[in-house]
Amino acid sequence: MANITFDENQFDQLATMLDQLEDMVLHHSTNSDTNPLNADFTLLPGTPKWQAAQDMLSKGKHFGGSVQQQNDALRQAIVKFRNALFAAKGVFNETNDLAQYDVNRFVAEFPDLNPSAH
Numbered sequence: 001m002a003n004i005t006f007d008e009n010q011f012d013q014l015a016t017m018l019d020q021l022e023d024m025v026l027h028h029s030t031n032s033d034t035n036p037l038n039a040d041f042t043l044l045p046g047t048p049k050w051q052a053a054q055d056m057l058s059k060g061k062h063f064g065g066s067v068q069q070q071n072d073a074l075r076q077a078i079v080k081f082r083n084a085l086f087a088a089k090g091v092f093n094e095t096n097d098l099a100q101y102d103v104n105r106f107v108a109e110f111p112d113l114n115p116s117a118h
Helices: 008-028 051-094 103-109
Strands: none
């Protein structure tokens, strides 16, 4: 079996990528100067009188709110994962062979890095 060692440079690259992803989800995926994709999302200007247009306006707001909720959940998951990685960084640095590290101990110490726990 190969010896798996920690590469701090690659870890830092991953952390930078996670920071950029969080920034993109937080600031760029739903924000717009003209029509943000959130619960205030407007498909039509003004207040339409036609029922079909009113329904479309209502469904657009629901859609925008749904997109905003999903983006908020994604951003929170990214932050939680990134924070868990940094919490575990000491183990990565101190362990000569990560393949030999006890997975049960790791999952107990860092539950946010255990995908089966979610």
